[in-house]
Amino acid sequence: MITNILKRENRYCSMIKIFIFTFFVFSGHLSAQRLYSDPSFNSLIFPQNFTAQRESSANKDLHKNGDAVPIEPGATIVLGDFQGPGIITHIWTTVSSLDPFYGRSLVLRMYWDGSEKPSVETPIGDFFGVGHGAQISFESNPISTSSYGRAHNCFWKMPFKKSAKITVTNESTKYRTESFYYYLDWQKHETLPENILYFHANYHQQFPAKPGDYTILETAGNGLYAGTIYSVQNMELGWFGEGDDRFYIDGEEYPSLRGTGTEDYFGDAWGFRQFDRPFYGVSLWEGYFPGDRNTAYRWHIPDPVPFKNSIKVSIEHRGSVFNDLGVQLGSFIERPDWISSVAIWYQSPPAGFIEPIPPTEQRIAPYQVITIKDLEIRAEPSAGLTTSDISLDYSPGKGDASIELDFKIPEAGRYQINAFLTHSVFGSKYQPFLDDQPLGPELDLCISGHEPLWINFDLNVLAAGTHTIRFDGRGSSPDMRSMAVPAYYFGMGYLILLRLEDMAGYHEELNKLSK
Structure with a gap:
C-alpha cells in the first residue's frame, strides 16, 4: 500500500513538473513574442568601432528650452544631412499642429548617397504605422507610437555609404506646423561592407481602388522585402479583407508566395480587431461600416522576402457587401474602398521614385x-x-x-x-x-x-x-x-x-x- 501511495505521489509530482515546465516554456514563448529579444543586444557586450551621433531639434543654446522648429505651409525643413559611411538607428518625432490630419499633410523624404530622388517618400503618419492622418498608440518591434499617437519611434536600420539627407515638408496649404520636435540617432563608421542594402519606403494609394489587384510595390534591383502598412477606408458595409496577398519574385508570372486572405497575411483570422504584436497587428480598427478607417501592419523581419532582379507585391481587394437592412448581397466582391499603403524594403542600388505621391487634398478624405x-x-x-x-x-x-x-x-x-x-x-x-x-x-x-x-x-x-x-x-x-x-x-x-x-x-x- 505504501508502495502504491509513493507511486501515485511520484506520478503526481511528475505531472506537476510537466505542467510547470510547459507553463514556463509557453509563457517564455509569449514573452519572447511580446518582448522580442533584439539581436543587437548582443553587441552591448563587445567594444564597438563607431561614433554615436545625433541630429535633433534641440535649441543650440544649452540654457534655453524652445526645442522645436515650425514648418510653414509648403515649406521644407532638413532634419539631417550626414556624411558617411553611417547607419541611422533611431528616429523620434512629435508634432504640435492645428491641422487635424497632419499625419497625411507632413511628408517624410530620405535621400541616399547624393541621389536627387528620394528612396523614402511617405506621409509621416503612414510611415509610423497609422494611416488616414489618424492618431493612435500601438507597439511593434521596429515602429511604435505613444502619447495617443503623437509620439513616433522608428528603429529600422538605414545604412548609407556616402551621405544621407532627411527632410520633412508641410504640404498643407492651410495649416502651419507650430512645433516639430525630432531626434535622429546614427552611427558614424569608418567603413561599411560593399554589399549593404539601402532602406526604402514608398506610399501608394487608390481612392477608390481600381479593378484588378492593388499593387503595394513594384521595383527592380537586388534586395529584401521587409514590411507592409495597409490602410482601408470602407466604401461599403461589410468585410473588405477576403483578398489574397501575392508576391511575384524576379519576373515570375505566377506568384511563388500566395496568401489565403487579407487578415491571414497580417497575422489575424476571421476578420480584424485592434491588436499589436512585434511583427504584425492592426494599429487602427474602426469597423465594417462605410467611412470606417482601418490600418494593419506586417513586418518581414524574421522572414524577409529576397529578390535578385525585381519584386511585385499585390493584394486583392475583395470582400462582402451588405445592404442597409443587413442582407448580404455578395461575399467575394471586388470593392471600391479607399486603399493606401507603405511598402518597406531594402535594395541595392538605391531606387529613386519617379512618380510623386498625390497632393495633400487627394490624400485626405473630404472631411x-x-x-x-x-x-x-x-x-x-x-x-x-x-x-x-x-x-x-x-x-x-x-x-x-x-x-x-x-x-x-x-x-x-x-x-x-x-x-x-x-x-x-x-x-x-x-x-x-x-x-x-x-x-x-x-x-x-x-x-x-x-x-x-x-x-x-x-x-x-x-x-x-x-x-x-x-x-x-x-x-x-x-x-x-x-x-x-x-x-x-x-x-x-x-x-x-x-x-x-x-x-x-x-x-x-x-x-x-x-x-
Whole structure:
C-alpha cells in the first residue's frame, strides 16, 4: 500500500513538473513574442568601432528650452544631412499642429548617397504605422507610437555609404506646423561592407481602388522585402479583407508566395480587431461600416522576402457587401474602398521614385472641419464658458450642466460625425444628443492629463440646414481624483463631418448588386 501511495505521489509530482515546465516554456514563448529579444543586444557586450551621433531639434543654446522648429505651409525643413559611411538607428518625432490630419499633410523624404530622388517618400503618419492622418498608440518591434499617437519611434536600420539627407515638408496649404520636435540617432563608421542594402519606403494609394489587384510595390534591383502598412477606408458595409496577398519574385508570372486572405497575411483570422504584436497587428480598427478607417501592419523581419532582379507585391481587394437592412448581397466582391499603403524594403542600388505621391487634398478624405467660431453655442449655466476661434472650455462647477452647439450643413446626406473632445483630470461624464436624440453612449471625459482626443459619433442621416449637438452633464467620473477641483469640465476643438456621398466609390457595388 505504501508502495502504491509513493507511486501515485511520484506520478503526481511528475505531472506537476510537466505542467510547470510547459507553463514556463509557453509563457517564455509569449514573452519572447511580446518582448522580442533584439539581436543587437548582443553587441552591448563587445567594444564597438563607431561614433554615436545625433541630429535633433534641440535649441543650440544649452540654457534655453524652445526645442522645436515650425514648418510653414509648403515649406521644407532638413532634419539631417550626414556624411558617411553611417547607419541611422533611431528616429523620434512629435508634432504640435492645428491641422487635424497632419499625419497625411507632413511628408517624410530620405535621400541616399547624393541621389536627387528620394528612396523614402511617405506621409509621416503612414510611415509610423497609422494611416488616414489618424492618431493612435500601438507597439511593434521596429515602429511604435505613444502619447495617443503623437509620439513616433522608428528603429529600422538605414545604412548609407556616402551621405544621407532627411527632410520633412508641410504640404498643407492651410495649416502651419507650430512645433516639430525630432531626434535622429546614427552611427558614424569608418567603413561599411560593399554589399549593404539601402532602406526604402514608398506610399501608394487608390481612392477608390481600381479593378484588378492593388499593387503595394513594384521595383527592380537586388534586395529584401521587409514590411507592409495597409490602410482601408470602407466604401461599403461589410468585410473588405477576403483578398489574397501575392508576391511575384524576379519576373515570375505566377506568384511563388500566395496568401489565403487579407487578415491571414497580417497575422489575424476571421476578420480584424485592434491588436499589436512585434511583427504584425492592426494599429487602427474602426469597423465594417462605410467611412470606417482601418490600418494593419506586417513586418518581414524574421522572414524577409529576397529578390535578385525585381519584386511585385499585390493584394486583392475583395470582400462582402451588405445592404442597409443587413442582407448580404455578395461575399467575394471586388470593392471600391479607399486603399493606401507603405511598402518597406531594402535594395541595392538605391531606387529613386519617379512618380510623386498625390497632393495633400487627394490624400485626405473630404472631411468638413468646423471650428468653434462657426458654431452657435449655448450653455446652462453660462458661467464658466470661454471660447476662442478654435477651442471651447466649459467649467460649470455642477454635474448637471448642459451645453448646446448648432452647426449647419449645406447638403443632405449620410454623415459621419466626429469631434475632438478634451479629456482632462477635471473632466466628468456627459451624454451626447443630436437633435434631442441620444448620440451614442455616455462619455467619461476624465483622464490623467489634458488631451484632445478624436471621438466618433457614428453615421447619421441629416437633412440640409441647422442641427444641434447637446452634451448633458451626468455627474462626476468614478476616476476623478480626490483632490481635483469639481469643475465638471467639458472641452472641445473641431467638429469634423464626413458626408459619405462625397467619397468616390461610396455604395458603388451596392448599387450594382441592388439592380
